[in-house]
Amino acid sequence: DIQMTQSPSSLSASVGDRVTITCRASQNIADYLNWYHQKPGHAPKLLIFAASSLQRGVPLRFSGTGSGTDFTLTIGGLQPEDFGTYFCQQSFTLPLFGGGTKVEIK
Amino acid sequence: VQLQESGPGLVKPSETLSLMCSVSGASFSTDYWAWIRQPPGQGLEFIGYIYYTGTTNYNPSLQSRVAISLDTSKTQFSLSVTSVTTADTAVYFCARYSSVSAGPNWYFDVWGPGTVVTVSS
Numbered sequence A: 001d002i003q004m005t006q007s008p009s010s011l012s013a014s015v016g017d018r019v020t021i022t023c024r025a026s027q028n029i030a031d032y033l034n035w036y037h038q039k040p041g042h043a044p045k046l047l048i049f050a051a052s053s054l055q056r057g058v059p060l061r062f063s064g065t066g067s068g069t070d071f072t073l074t075i076g077g078l079q080p081e082d083f084g085t086y087f088c089q090q091s092f093t094l095p096l097f098g099g100g101t102k103v104e105i106k
Numbered sequence B: 001v002q003l004q005e006s007g008p009g010l011v012k013p014s015e016t017l018s019l020m021c022s023v024s025g026a027s028f029s030t031d032y033w034a035w036i037r038q039p040p041g042q043g044l045e046f047i048g049y050i051y052y053t054g055t056t057n058y059n060p061s062l063q064s065r066v067a068i069s070l071d072t073s074k075t076q077f078s079l080s081v082t083s084v085t086t087a088d089t090a091v092y093f094c095a096r097y098s099s100v101s102a103g104p105n106w107y108f109d110v111w112g113p114g115t116v117v118t119v120s121s
Helices: none
Strands: A004-007 A010-013 A019-025 A033-038 A045-049 A062-067 A070-075 A084-090 A101-105 B002-006 B017-024 B032-038 B045-051 B056-058 B066-071 B076-081 B090-099 B106-111 B115-119
Touching: A004 A084, A010 A019, A019 A033, A019 A084, A019 A101, A033 A062, A033 B106, A045 A062, A045 B106, A070 A084, B002 B090, B002 B106, B017 B032, B017 B090, B017 B115, B032 B066, B032 B106, B045 B066, B045 B076, B045 B090, B056 B066, B076 B090
Parallel strands: A010 A101
Antiparallel strands: A004 A019, A019 A070, A033 A045, A033 A084, A062 A070, A084 A101, B002 B017, B017 B076, B032 B045, B032 B090, B045 B056, B066 B076, B090 B106, B090 B115
């Protein structure tokens, strides 16, 4: 079974900082990797699909890279509304989410 | 496209949890329709999905207790979970599992707001 590991599990950063979140798959999943953002009390929102494609309407400060087993989500300049938890999800097999990365604004 | 979950917020242990997802603004004929849950303070767990043909696929860890069905005439799909325990307490989301031009990369692009289900006597 594929395992999805995110790091770090939490981070604190200031507005304007560049933030990087990593997701690692236990086996090669090509580019079958999506990223979501969830604010407390709300449903997750799709940010990036197919590892690097920006979902319509998502700000350009969000970007995704990677293929195979190692993937990265980068927020180019953290904004106050970017707090919350970020999840990766592989679609190579049945959907499986990473454990999440909680982002707090300093 | 909008999705909305509905169903009881409280279920007794050993009973069956039943939820409905109402879909507006979309056709059922091109995508998968999924259920995902999130226990309090935890991450996201895929439960299963159904294709418009009626084909289903479930998380192996839940497969023996879960069923998803589709009512295309009413543009609704439903979830049932049998023999629930307190471990089934969670926010339950319905979502569309879609792709660009039915290509190989699939993703959850539309979600309902979620409904809280508590299992307690």
